[in-house]
Amino acid sequence: MVRIALPLALLVGLALVVPGLSCDRHRGSGPALAGAGGGGAVAQTPEPATAHKPASNGAPVWGYRVVKTYPHDPRAFTQGLLYEGGKLYESTGGRGFSTVREVELETGRVLRQKALSPSYFGEGLVMRDGQLIQLTWQEGTAFVWDVRDFGLLFQHRYKGEGWGLADDGTRLILSDGTRTLRFVHPDSFVELGRVNVHENGRPVTNLNELEWIDGELYANVWLSNRIAVIDVATGEVRRWIDLKGLIDLRPEPPIGDAQNVLNGIAWDAEQKRLFVTGKNWPKLFHIELVPPAGGG
Numbered sequence: 462m463v464r465i466a467l468p469l470a471l472l473v474g475l476a477l478v479v480p481g482l483s484c485d486r487h488r489g490s491g492p493a494l495a496g497a498g499g500g501g502a503v504a505q506t507p508e509p510a511t512a513h514k515p516a517s518n519g520a521p522v523w524g525y526r527v528v529k530t531y532p533h534d535p536r537a538f539t540q541g542l543l544y545e546g547g548k549l550y551e552s553t554g555g556r557g558f559s560t561v562r563e564v565e566l567e568t569g570r571v572l573r574q575k576a577l578s579p580s581y582f583g584e585g586l587v588m589r590d591g592q593l594i595q596l597t598w599q600e601g602t603a604f605v606w607d608v609r610d611f612g613l614l615f616q617h618r619y620k621g622e623g624w625g626l627a628d629d630g631t632r633l634i635l636s637d638g639t640r641t642l643r644f645v646h647p648d649s650f651v652e653l654g655r656v657n658v659h660e661n662g663r664p665v666t667n668l669n670e671l672e673w674i675d676g677e678l679y680a681n682v683w684l685s686n687r688i689a690v691i692d693v694a695t696g697e698v699r700r701w702i703d704l705k706g707l708i709d710l711r712p713e714p715p716i717g718d719a720q721n722v723l724n725g726i727a728w729d730a731e732q733k734r735l736f737v738t739g740k741n742w743p744k745l746f747h748i749e750l751v752p753p754a755g756g757g
């Protein structure tokens with residue numbers, strides 16, 4: 462696969478003027494992936510990159526404040542992130558580099574991990590009843606791991622692509638890069654319903670990593686610095702979180718690679734801490750959200 466190393470702005474700009482230009486979101490050119498066929502992923506055609514740009518009369522845009530910065534494994538092509546029981550768990554992508562792992566928050570050190578077969582590409586991750594449920598990108602398979610030893614307990618099958626995964630306490634919520642969220646039964650992956658995400662009637666696409674926080678769904682929007690906060694009953698984006706400037710990705714690749722976008726949201730429900738990171742980012746951030754002037 463031809464290596465595409467364009468600045469993000471240029472890449473998005475090209476996507477606007479070149480119909481069908483596909484962005485290989487999962488090429489994963491980070492240190493762990495370099496020279497290994499780039500992950501061998503098949504390019505895909507995202508929906509129009511303009512779709513996620515908030516309308517001028519759209520939902521309020523919140524800012525952020527960094528509370529604390531932690532190290533993050535720059536070889537981790539982050540696809541899923543969660544915090545549960547005082548521990549941080551992560552799902553990484555890339556063909557031959559996909560893992561499910563427990564990470565030490567303070568140091569970023571990988572305490573233990575399970576590597577996926579090279580034919581699988583890790584994606585969204587949730588914890589439920591002592592089990593880690595991990596999506597795969599195009600393999601239609603969700604792995605259920607025993608959190609105690611990362612032993613494989615079960616596999617579910619589902620249709621289409623898997624990007625992000627969240628748990629609303631009753632159902633799992635699955636994103637696939639489109640504007641559509643699917644609700645599936647946590648024990649069977651049988652589909653229970655779906656909703657299209659929008660802002661003032663405009664579709665919001667490229668929904669990626671997810672997190673369920675106090676009755677709302679937080680969603681990374683692929684190739685953007687924004688998180689959409691969604692009312693899943695209606696699909697309406699209630700507000701945006703703009704994380705522009707959180708990390709300086711301008712230095713040389715791989716850190717500056719266009720694929721190394723914001724991705725990964727984890728919520729520490731006990732201590733009310735919000736963590737975010739990105740693909741192959743060397744840092745993970747505990748942030749607080751700041752409402753817009755005039756209220757949000």
Ligand SMILES: [Ca+2]
Nearest residue numbers: 542671672726
């Ligand atoms: Ca998450």
